[in-house]
Amino acid sequence: MASESVKVVVRCRPMNDRERALNCKAVVSLDSDRGQCFIEKPGAAEEPPKQFTFDGAYCTQHTTEQMYNEVAYPLVEGVTEGYNGTIFAYGQTGSGKSFTMQGVAELAAYRGVIPRAFEHIFETIQNTKFLVRTSYLEIYNEEIRDLLGNDTKQNMEVRVDPICSSEEGWAGKGLLTSVVQTFSHLS
Template sequence: MEEIPVRVAVRVRPLLPKEILRHQHVCVRVVPNTQQVIIGKDRAFTFDFVFGQKSAQDQVYATCIKPLVSSFIEGYNVTIFAYGQTGSGKTYTLGGGHVVSTADEEKGIIPRAINEIFQSISEHQNTEFTVKVSYIEVYKEELRDLLGHETSSKDIHIREDEKGNTGKNILYIF
């Protein structure tokens, strides 16, 4: 596997219905046939991957996440980090929806990665696996596991310990 420390993808979400009703406009434009966005009139930024307003969940997953999940299954530690202000589309991209019956095409990164990981586990019936799940939020410099009601931020470990241990085959999705 080629070692690349960090890759950055940008996904421009479409306007929400309430934003359209308020006559708001998208302030980020994707430059066609490039990995650039323009903010405002002329501020251009280049990223490893750029997805426009009409990008599909499966396109984002196949391009950015599937190779990471494959590396994870091969034994590498992987981190997927969604960053942006409130309302920027992180939850949609990660989860896809707030209900269990979300259509397959709307499913986000987390359900797709989980399906792929457990499919791989089912194909290796002679191997023992242990799966631990955390859904971590970083807010105001505090860490919170959204699945653990009683988890304090000091109990969440996202870095190696003083001995350099991170565990085996860790897939972090923030």
Template sequence: MPCRLKNRCRPLNQREIALNSKICVEMDSSIGQIALHGDGPEKLFSFDGVYYMDSTAEQIYNDIIYPLVENVIEGYNGTVFAYGQTGSGKTYSMQGDEKIPVQKGIIPRTFEHIFEAISTTENTKFLVHASYLEVDFKGPVPPK
């Protein structure tokens, strides 16, 4: 499965709503493009696919992750990489809100998918190895 670059814009959070924050992106899913409006000239970014704020966790999983996990179950390696500045929606997409089943993120859905497939497969042994790494650059650490 080739590498694909997808973008998901999360909805405004409660803090942003309370501050009357404005949405500063326009998306064109037909060409996989995001236009960022803010101070200065408009900036355009292109992706293999874009998902707007009303996209559900289930839609994201089914469109992007499900085929990847199916390949993993067949023995291939798979990686999902979330990138963005603090507060941009990485945790929102990857972990979701497990207390609200429809808002479960990619990680819990992936584990459910893998272990459901394992439980229904006969005469096959599986070795599951998963890792999760979060890198957070909050600035230099002062020397001790």
């Protein structure tokens, strides 16, 4: 069974083409062994960097595959054993959430957490009978959108189910939930 505690992990994405073209300087460094992140203040070499400690820290040399195997794999294993699991990607625009969660399809080592998790689930249950339902929502700038729905631009309401049954708990009003039978239905 996977751990029942909340874990906070940081990942520093590589610089993108625009940042490299502008000769941007990296101000974030990581000590992955200690789970520490250091942030330098540009132009203030005399000030020590701010230091933060996390349950895990992954730098630009780490692939999504490494991060998935160490962080998400145990969580997804727990899901296949019947436990609930959540991966919550948080950060400012451009910080690398999509890079980590969706990934780069052309580079196997950088395929995202989402496709890896679904592939993992379907490989695990391939010889058993399961009902797999999925929904996919995005919270961005305080707007909630159903990414599987017909109108992905429409803002949704999210409400707590007053009965709080095991089926619902909280619900996006009109959130599309689809039954899927294979990994290819998701990709």
